[in-house]
Amino acid sequence: MSEKVSKDVKVHMKETQTIMELSQIIQSYDSEIILKKVVQGSVHEANLKSFLGLINLRLQEGDEIEVTCIGPDATQALEEVETFLQP
Incomplete structure (x- = not known):
């Protein structure tokens, strides 16, 4: 049974962190x-497991994003993403 969880998260990464590290x-x-981000009224969405999608999302310090996880370990995945983006 798949679980779906979502949370709004503000991006705060250390200078040594990259979104590619999180993807790995x-x-x-x-x-x-x-990951979903609104830029000038347009919604940009990317699968965190897709390097190309992440590059196109262009996350920056201070961005407000929505993180949605769908699957058997969705809660744990969401916690991992939140911990990484908010050190």
Whole structure:
């Protein structure tokens, strides 16, 4: 049975962190992890497991994003993403 959880998160990453590191960390989760960001009224969405999608999302310090996780380990995946983005 798949679980779906969502949370709004503000991006705060250390200078040494990259979104690609986060993408590698969450590869072990079975859940799909979607990041959604609104830019000038347009919604941009990317799968966190997709490097190309992340590059196109262009996350920056202070961005407000919605993180949605869907799958058997969705809650744990969401916690991992939140912990990484809010050190």
